Amino acid sequence: MSMSTDKKQFFNSKIGLVAATLGSAVGLGTIWRFPAEAQAGGGGAFLLIYILCVLVLGIPVMLGEFAIGRAGRSDAVGSFRRLSPGRPWWMFGGLAVVASYLIMAFYMVVAGWTLEYLWQSISGGLFEGLGQSANDVGVMDNQFAQRMSQYVEQPWAPLIATWAVIAINIIILLGGVQKGIERMSNIAMPLLFVLLLGFVCVSLSLPGAGQGVDFFLNPDFTKVTPGVFIDALGQALFSLSLAMGILITYASYYPPTTNLVKTSVVVVAMTIVIAVMMGLLIFPAVTSFGLTDHGLSGTTLVFVTLPEVFMNLPVPQLWAILFFGLLFLAAMTSTVSIAEVSIAFVRDRFKVRRPTAVLTVLLPLVVLSAVCSLSFSTLSEIKIGGRIIFDFLDSATNNYMLPAVAMGTCLYLGWGAPHNLLKDQLTNDGTLSSWAVRPVRFALRYIAPAAILAIFVWNML
Numbered sequence: 001m002s003m004s005t006d007k008k009q010f011f012n013s014k015i016g017l018v019a020a021t022l023g024s025a026v027g028l029g030t031i032w033r034f035p036a037e038a039q040a041g042g043g044g045a046f047l048l049i050y051i052l053c054v055l056v057l058g059i060p061v062m063l064g065e066f067a068i069g070r071a072g073r074s075d076a077v078g079s080f081r082r083l084s085p086g087r088p089w090w091m092f093g094g095l096a097v098v099a100s101y102l103i104m105a106f107y108m109v110v111a112g113w114t115l116e117y118l119w120q121s122i123s124g125g126l127f128e129g130l131g132q133s134a135n136d137v138g139v140m141d142n143q144f145a146q147r148m149s150q151y152v153e154q155p156w157a158p159l160i161a162t163w164a165v166i167a168i169n170i171i172i173l174l175g176g177v178q179k180g181i182e183r184m185s186n187i188a189m190p191l192l193f194v195l196l197l198g199f200v201c202v203s204l205s206l207p208g209a210g211q212g213v214d215f216f217l218n219p220d221f222t223k224v225t226p227g228v229f230i231d232a233l234g235q236a237l238f239s240l241s242l243a244m245g246i247l248i249t250y251a252s253y254y255p256p257t258t259n260l261v262k263t264s265v266v267v268v269a270m271t272i273v274i275a276v277m278m279g280l281l282i283f284p285a286v287t288s289f290g291l292t293d294h295g296l297s298g299t300t301l302v303f304v305t306l307p308e309v310f311m312n313l314p315v316p317q318l319w320a321i322l323f324f325g326l327l328f329l330a331a332m333t334s335t336v337s338i339a340e341v342s343i344a345f346v347r348d349r350f351k352v353r354r355p356t357a358v359l360t361v362l363l364p365l366v367v368l369s370a371v372c373s374l375s376f377s378t379l380s381e382i383k384i385g386g387r388i389i390f391d392f393l394d395s396a397t398n399n400y401m402l403p404a405v406a407m408g409t410c411l412y413l414g415w416g417a418p419h420n421l422l423k424d425q426l427t428n429d430g431t432l433s434s435w436a437v438r439p440v441r442f443a444l445r446y447i448a449p450a451a452i453l454a455i456f457v458w459n460m461l
């Protein structure tokens with residue numbers, strides 16, 4: 001077999017590696033958390049702050065992870081070890097592997113919900129049996145809300161969807177870096193973009209769309225509190241898939257000729273564009289049908305409010321299929337990326353073949369993700385720190401583990417790593433222009449750690 005343990009895999013093409021990296025970034029966090037956070041955090045004001053956070057924190061940390069992965073040519077732990085043998089920096093890589101595994105456990109559940117809604121749209125079940133007064137806006141909203149809570153609060157259906165998502169991940173990941181991850185991303189990302197573009201056009205052509213755009217993006221600086229800054233920082237980390245070991249792992253598959261600076265700019269710009277497009281899909285549609293006084297959190301928008309919007313359009317089923325298809329694609333390109341972190345770790349550390357690593361990583365999720373899924377139903381009584389298991393994992397990883405890994409990455413590249421590591425990687429050993437090296441090093445040394453410290457302090461308060 002070609003998958004011998006010592007043969008390093010690479011992405012096959014520039015487009016493929018950008019598609020895969022972008023696919024990781026554009027996940028459910030980017031797609032449904034961003035619009036809701038932006039709307040609540042001052043619209044255009046939040047967008048500006050988010051872009052600022054991306055510039056001072058997002059891009060530098062992304063480039064840092066790229067540098068570690070491509071120079072280390074190993075998984076998140078092995079790369080640190082190779083670059084700084086005998087030093088304890090690898091522990092941050094270890095924390096990234098643990099955090100990413102926990103995130104994966106509950107993310108598979110949410111990805112399962114999107115699959116279930118896709119299936120319900122295809123089978124028509126989503127719109128079946130709605131009450132007579134289905135055209136009364138509030139009533140129907142209630143019905144979709146009930147449907148959603150009934151769905152997640154029953155044990156079996158979400159469990160089966162979660163297992164299906166795990167199975168699909170196994171199939172893709174067995175294909176390897178080029179034939180699995182890259183090939184899927186090459187299909188999924190353009191498709192996602194075209195679908196999204198189509199939706200945005202439809203949404204913007206609805207009566208009263210301008211009001212929705214206003215509602216989403218009109219800058220309202222009075223809403224900008226310190227908490228909004230912290231949200232934007234957290235969103236900059238999460239939406240770019242930072243601090244999870246993902247970019248270290250993917251960059252270890254980048255060929256030596258990849259221009260890291262350009263790649264990060266393209267990935268970041270596209271992520272922002274897609275996040276904003278998602279807002280332009282949601283808010284004009286929502287305001288056009290007068291639904292703004294309903295829950296505007298990410299999951300409610302997606303699973304409750306949007307189905308109601310589709311109900312008000314001709315051929316609701318078609319819109320639902322296309323939309324949940326889009327969400328599902330976004331979820332899949334992210335789940336494979338986060339799974340690959342542990343797969344690469346197991347492969348490199350224990351020198352096993354890829355199929356063994358894939359199964360070692362994904363099969364335990366059959367139980368672990370099931371526990372997360374059941375924490376909404378059968379296991380809802382089990383609380384850790386006052387939260388159900390799902391919410392506990394979500395908050396522990398996002399509020400503490402990811403900032404810790406991000407901080408470690410900054411400190412490593414700013415102070416601990418071999419001095420020429422960043423420069424050699426950003427310039428491809430001196431063959432590319434070096435303008436980015438100094439600002440990136442400065443950000444990694446001072447600005448990004450200060451921002452991450454602020455997240456920590458805020459979360460402790």
Ligand code: PHE
Pocket residue numbers: 024025026027028029030031103104107238239240241334335337338
């Ligand atoms: N950027 C991704 C998102 O927005 C983060 C992520 C990647 C989460 C992979 C889980 C798995 O969803």
